[in-house]
Amino acid sequence: MTVYQRAHLSIQNVIQQVETFPVPLQTELQNQLGSLSSLSLKLNQGIFQIATFGFVSRGKSAVLNALFDEPIFPVGPLNGETQWPRSVRWSPVVAQGLSTLQIELIDTPGLDEIEGQGRAHMAQEIAKAADLILFITAGPPTALELDSLKALRQSGRPLLIVVNKADLYPDLDATGVYERLAEPLQKVLTPEDILLTSAAPAPVEIRVEWPDGRTTHDWETPRANIESLRSTLLQLIQKEGRTLLVLNTLLQVQRVERDIAEHVQTYEAPSGKACIGQYARLKAALIAVCPLLFLDAAIGLLADLLLIGTLVKLYRLPTHRHQVNQLWGQISLSFASLILVEMSTPTLSSWVGHISLGWLPWVGTGLLQGGVSLYGAKRVGQQTQAYLFNGYSWGPLGSSTLIQNIIKQLQPQMVLYRLRQELSDQLT
Incomplete structure (x- = not known):
């Protein structure tokens, strides 16, 4: 039996157990049953979710638009163009191992928006549901951004740092950004997890020579440079996408199971x-x-x-x-x-x-x-x-049991291998 099949059975097992509870208790657990049904649907359809986070004006939407190569998400000169989460299916050139997964990109509001406490909470919930997190900065991350990175890391999800607007920092490289990270982040990240992009490069002045000998100057906007991000995402999903999807689904099932146990205890x-x-x-x-x-x-x-x-x-x-x-x-x-x-x-x-x-x-x-x-x-x-x-x-098909089995099978070359301690901590 594959880990996919065990995850499916784990969800169905919880639903069947709830159906044995007294009717009043089943009524109290309708939200939990709805969550389990949604997780089962996500697993069945193979929906791999990538959520982007960052502060305002860092270019989150621009990075996603560059991946799509068209303006899917709104961008503009005002801060906080993204007022609520928005998700769109991304269909890149299909690579081997991706054909069974549907990739969903999620754009979220800025973490530092004014009066954004509700949105910040919403962002944390999205982080717990996402299979992969992209944290987007504009140049070297600030102290506040590093604090947000630490908070997001607590979700136990793989994380890539996308340094956007890299064209404005010609001397910046991934190693330099990695050295700015605190030790807890360095333990679970490598310089390969830090990707420099220019989703919307600044216009550059060019010299134009005309046939009649005249020379003029004009401004030209270079093409977006996000190939490192695109290739890294596709390689990661190809190698670990299915494992990430199953593991994250089980982590969410685990949360629901613990919530159900608390309701049973109270009832x-x-x-x-x-x-x-x-x-x-x-x-x-x-x-x-x-x-x-x-x-x-x-x-x-x-x-x-x-x-x-x-x-x-x-x-x-x-x-x-x-x-x-x-x-x-x-x-x-x-x-x-x-x-x-x-x-x-x-x-x-x-x-x-x-x-x-x-x-x-x-x-x-x-x-x-x-x-x-x-x-x-x-x-x-x-x-x-x-x-x-x-x-x-x-239990034999309990989410914690299956998560523990996945952790034991992780290989050192996998991104998830560096998260094994955090994942193990969530089992206690």
Whole structure:
């Protein structure tokens, strides 16, 4: 089974799980189901999204127009010509490996626009959805632009720096720009990820010699110079496009799964609390009145296992191997604590019995054993909840499981290989 097929099954698996939830909870999760359907459609159609970011007047729209070789996106002398995101399908000369992907270019508003807080938030959402990010500057990046680069890097998406208007900086090269980057950016970027372009070169004065011997001067606008960007994009998509698309889709599915788990947790919180309380009290009562050590141990272990099974049925969330050791560790701790108390209380009762308090020592022993059992059952219940909620995306077809498998298969020559640590951090 290919990673594409596993990603499809992962999305369908989540949708089917939601359909088992109570109707009121399903109603609450309509937005999440819509997101999953959109992600499934994007994966089916092979839509590879490239989003451009940058400050105003850096030439974002001009760069995209140069890629299209026609004025698709609005440009002008005023700052902030792009007021909202706009996407257009890009169909370059089809290269081997690109025929199954549809490339979508997204132009976004400037990150530093006045009264642009809403647009800035929108840009961050686009960054999380994009498969590749282009950060466009006009010459060497400023300190504010470097801060924005760091923020965009947190999305875990591959990023290329496009230095536009390079014709105005004849001494500038990719190495010089790379040396201006902070160490965290240098770890995940190379000079090859910095591309110098001139999407709308400034007019240059030319000398014109006429047949009659006259010499005049005129102004001529050179052709756009974006071949380095075009070739880099096509090579990257050809080599890693499908992997990028699947990985980014799974990262978004992971966000949806975590959101679903939070809704389930909130919706079932009263029932979960009541369930844990009932099992804990029943376990404590039975152990408090039972005089036999082996029977107390069996009751304690059985009660903990029944509590886990009841919570699994209540939350309707899948079981998995992720962090299952923590759950078994809590069960073992609860069991060991009970055994320790059971073994120590006879000695305690015998010592207190010399004071001739009659049945009071046995009551105290029962209360102590019951209290330890009560606390242990509650801890097992809480650990079970954490196991189910935190591990919702870690099932056999869970997004986190599939993302982890992709990370393990990354090769050193891949752009994604440099992002493996950031991607791994998103799994925790």
